[in-house]
Amino acid sequence: MSAHPLYPHLFSPLDLGFTTLKNRSLMGSMHTGLEERKDGLRALAAYFAARARGGAGLMVTGGIAPSRQGWLAPFGAKLATRSEAAKHRNVTEAVHAEDGKICLQILHAGRYGMHPFLVAPSPLRAPISPFRPWEMSQRLIRATINDFATSAALARESGYDGVEIMGSEGYLINQFIAPRTNKRTDEWGGSFENRIRFPIEIMQKVREKAGADFIVIFRVSMLDLVEEGSTWEEVEQLALALEGAGATMLNTGIGWHEARVPTIATLVPRGAFAWVTKRLMGKLRIPLITTNRINTPEKAEELLRDGFANMVSMARPFLADPDFMQKAFEQRADEINTCIACNQACLDHVFKKKDASCLVNPRACQEILLIASRQRTTNSEQPTAKNQQRKIAVVGAGPAGLSAATELAALGHEVHLFEASGEIGGQFNMAKLIPGKEEFYETLRYFGKMIEKHGVKLHLNTRVDARFLQNEEFEEVVVATGVSPRTPNIEGIEHPKVLSYIDVLLHQKPVGKTVAIIGAGGIGFDVATFLTADSHVSEQPTNNPVRTDIRPGGQQLTTYWHEWGIDPAYAHRGGITQPQPEHSPRQVWLLQRSKGKIGARLGKTTGWAHRLTLKSRGVQMWPEVNYLKIDDAGLHITVKGAPQILDVENVVICAGQNPLRDLYEPLVQAGIKVHLIGGAKEAAELDAKRAIEEGWNIATSHR
Ligand code: FAD
Ligand code: NAP
Numbered sequence: 001m002s003a004h005p006l007y008p009h010l011f012s013p014l015d016l017g018f019t020t021l022k023n024r025s026l027m028g029s030m031h032t033g034l035e036e037r038k039d040g041l042r043a044l045a046a047y048f049a050a051r052a053r054g055g056a057g058l059m060v061t062g063g064i065a066p067s068r069q070g071w072l073a074p075f076g077a078k079l080a081t082r083s084e085a086a087k088h089r090n091v092t093e094a095v096h097a098e099d100g101k102i103c104l105q106i107l108h109a110g111r112y113g114m115h116p117f118l119v120a121p122s123p124l125r126a127p128i129s130p131f132r133p134w135e136m137s138q139r140l141i142r143a144t145i146n147d148f149a150t151s152a153a154l155a156r157e158s159g160y161d162g163v164e165i166m167g168s169e170g171y172l173i174n175q176f177i178a179p180r181t182n183k184r185t186d187e188w189g190g191s192f193e194n195r196i197r198f199p200i201e202i203m204q205k206v207r208e209k210a211g212a213d214f215i216v217i218f219r220v221s222m223l224d225l226v227e228e229g230s231t232w233e234e235v236e237q238l239a240l241a242l243e244g245a246g247a248t249m250l251n252t253g254i255g256w257h258e259a260r261v262p263t264i265a266t267l268v269p270r271g272a273f274a275w276v277t278k279r280l281m282g283k284l285r286i287p288l289i290t291t292n293r294i295n296t297p298e299k300a301e302e303l304l305r306d307g308f309a310n311m312v313s314m315a316r317p318f319l320a321d322p323d324f325m326q327k328a329f330e331q332r333a334d335e336i337n338t339c340i341a342c343n344q345a346c347l348d349h350v351f352k353k354k355d356a357s358c359l360v361n362p363r364a365c366q367e368i369l370l371i372a373s374r375q376r377t378t379n380s381e382q383p384t385a386k387n388q389q390r391k392i393a394v395v396g397a398g399p400a401g402l403s404a405a406t407e408l409a410a411l412g413h414e415v416h417l418f419e420a421s422g423e424i425g426g427q428f429n430m431a432k433l434i435p436g437k438e439e440f441y442e443t444l445r446y447f448g449k450m451i452e453k454h455g456v457k458l459h460l461n462t463r464v465d466a467r468f469l470q471n472e473e474f475e476e477v478v479v480a481t482g483v484s485p486r487t488p489n490i491e492g493i494e495h496p497k498v499l500s501y502i503d504v505l506l507h508q509k510p511v512g513k514t515v516a517i518i519g520a521g522g523i524g525f526d527v528a529t530f531l532t533a534d535s536h537v538s539e540q541p542t543n544n545p546v547r548t549d550i551r552p553g554g555q556q557l558t559t560y561w562h563e564w565g566i567d568p569a570y571a572h573r574g575g576i577t578q579p580q581p582e583h584s585p586r587q588v589w590l591l592q593r594s595k596g597k598i599g600a601r602l603g604k605t606t607g608w609a610h611r612l613t614l615k616s617r618g619v620q621m622w623p624e625v626n627y628l629k630i631d632d633a634g635l636h637i638t639v640k641g642a643p644q645i646l647d648v649e650n651v652v653i654c655a656g657q658n659p660l661r662d663l664y665e666p667l668v669q670a671g672i673k674v675h676l677i678g679g680a681k682e683a684a685e686l687d688a689k690r691a692i693e694e695g696w697n698i699a700t701s702h703r
């Protein structure tokens with residue numbers, strides 16, 4: 001077969017001896033929440049089948065415990081019995097029917113288990129867990145090794161092509177390997193040989209029970225990012241020993257969950273950890289898989305071409321777009337709905353015990369419902385019949401309007417999208433300017449392409465009113481006009497030193513060296529990040545409203561390493577060193593009226609990193625602030641009742657937003673069918689996840 005013209009490395013098959021993978025992409029393990037749901041395996045079957053159809057080379061399920069003690073949470077997914085194995089047939093048969101391959105991940109949570117039966121090599125509570133683990137007896141250690149092997153054999157029985165043994169991220173196996181968590185003095189602790197006895201015996205036993213012609217990926221923690229983690233020499237020796245014990249491939253694990261280093265958030269540069277895998281390249285005979293923040297076929301190809309790994313793992317990118325590989329293969333990469341690494345609908349949902357989905361793709365994990373709705377309506381895969389096509393106006397090209405317009409047009413309706421400004425994107429045109437949020441450009445590139453592809457009639461620089469929409473005889477109108485910033489009622493709010501976040505971000509008005517920010521929600525945090533960054537170089541927006549070739553610069557790798565104390569020289573255990581925060585060009589105060597932690601409502605899996613970033617740049621974050629007035633002297637406030645004047649050059653208002661929906665009532669009065677979505681519907685608690693989903697729901701109701 002001739003090489004792919006754009007991605008020859010990504011699309012070259014990988015021969016594992018007993019089986020061949022069709023390309024070099026691995027859909028990495030992600031817990032979706034479906035694993036624990038009644039009938040969840042049927043939902044997972046539809047979910048994985050969609051990704052197999054979309055061309056993923058190999059997929060790995062979310063973590064499944066080999067025993068009750070290994071649960072992540074009470075009644076978590078487990079594979080220890082024949083009856084549990086039987087249910088997995090749904091998944092494996094659906095994947096094989098689509099010519100895909102799938103491995104089951106065996107994960108024992110150890111001290112990360114959120115339940116009272118948790119066990120670990122030593123009885124040390126994890127900093128992120130309320131529970132103290134029980135120390136494992138030698139007998140339990142032996143039984144646990146057997147549990148891994150039994151799980152692997154059952155996985156084979158239920159049709160899986162292999163398993164991945166989860167040996168990283170600070171879970172049980174990792175807890176045995178690192179001196180941080182293994183304080184044992186018996187044959188399972190102390191020396192390095194003793195600490196790696198557990199993973200090596202698991203690997204040997206799994207191979208013995210599952211057979212030679214079965215894929216066994218071992219996920220090795222190649223960079224712990226915690227004190228008393230492994231040294232590089234230990235990582236290398238462990239990798240060699242695992243190869244000797246029968247591993248088919250090694251996957252890369254980066255950072256324990258308790259590490260205070262963001263490793264997959266959007267602020268992490270693309271491919272920021274591929275260098276770790278590269279250190280092992282050439283040392284082993286088996287293939288190595290690299291991972292973390294690889295979200296485009298270009299990045300994947302570059303890493304494979306430049307010898308960073310033999311295979312590339314992407315997890316969230318397949319949530320965002322199940323057809324990622326197929327689109328890349330057909331040279332339609334500009335149609336890929338790119339994962340922006342926000343974690344808002346995937347990881348944050350799982351942490352809140354909600355099913356995972358995706359901010360840019362609300363269909364993710366809903367595949368089974370889509371199949372059911374298609375079965376109910378015979379023609380729904382076909383474009384809407386000519387006589388049912390409607391002339392629909394969508395007003396506002398923010399995330400909500402873009403989602404509604406492109407999905408409605410894909411169904412065959414005649415869609416006119418009106419946007420008052422000169423470019424599509426709404427508030428995303430501000431979000432994308434925040435250092436570390438450059439990925440937001442990709443969502444606009446995607447929607448721009450979908451506008452072209454589905455023939456949405458885009459009218460930029462066109463602010464429309466109800467009369468115009470009536471005169472144009474639209475049958476339906478989607479009002480997606482977004483929000484207007486809230487102006488708080490503070491004496492002196494008209495003072496020239498007062499700016500809105502729109503002045504700062506969109507109009508790029510000059511900002512002084514001392515700044516108070518009123519409001520510490522998502523936008524207040526982003527404005528503080530923007531004002532305190534000095535070495536980020538963000539690409540400026542262009543005038544081309546539907547540009548499809550945007551490749552933002554993003555943060556420099558070295559800046560990211562320095563800021564978070566990652567040591568590519570690996571001089572110390574865990575690969576960490578003293579962080580060297582950025583020097584902020586401004587002194588910033590971030591203020592809120594309410595009590596409690598600043599930024600408490602930021603995402604569960606990313607909020608801590610935003611807080612740490614600002615703290616390291618010297619931002620003063622104050623709760624319980626009452627605003628009195630603004631004048632030449634500065635911002636007059638009380639903090640916990642004590643009066644104070646902040647002598648600042650500027651006050652930036654980030655005090656939330658109000659819905660903008662002047663169009664709605666007149667249209668309803670005129671008898672037009674009107675839909676209200678996104679910020680126009682409800683500004684409180686609005687985010688892009690809700691905006692895009694509401695746009696998508698409009699289209700779903702038009703199927
Ligand atoms: P908007 O994005 O406000 O779009 C409304 C559009 O309607 C605008 O383009 C406007 O010009 C147009 N319009 C208004 N009236 C008319 C009219 N009469 N005729 C024609 N056009 C009209 N959300 C997240 O989920 N995650 C984040 O990380 C995140 N970061 C953010 C960072 C910043 C700095 C900002 C400002 C916002 C951020 N958001 C984030 C919020 C997110 O961008 C909004 O929730 C989302 O944009 C709301 O979408 P929308 O379509 O309802 O409205
Ligand atoms: P927000 O999250 O609701 O925060 C508004 C802030 O303003 C709060 O700190 C609030 O706290 C304060 N405030 C409200 N009314 C005020 C008043 N009258 N006077 C003074 N202060 C007032 O809204 P936002 O920051 O504007 O963000 C808008 C939406 O975009 C949010 O829903 C957010 O989720 C989303 N967003 C998300 C991200 C992300 O990273 N996920 C980033 C940016 C934006 P007090 O009332 O305590 O003062």
Ligand code: SF4
Pocket residue numbers: 316317319320338339340341342343344345346347357358359360361
């Ligand atoms: Fe990626 Fe955000 Fe979707 Fe998660 S929710 S898959 S991080 S775009």
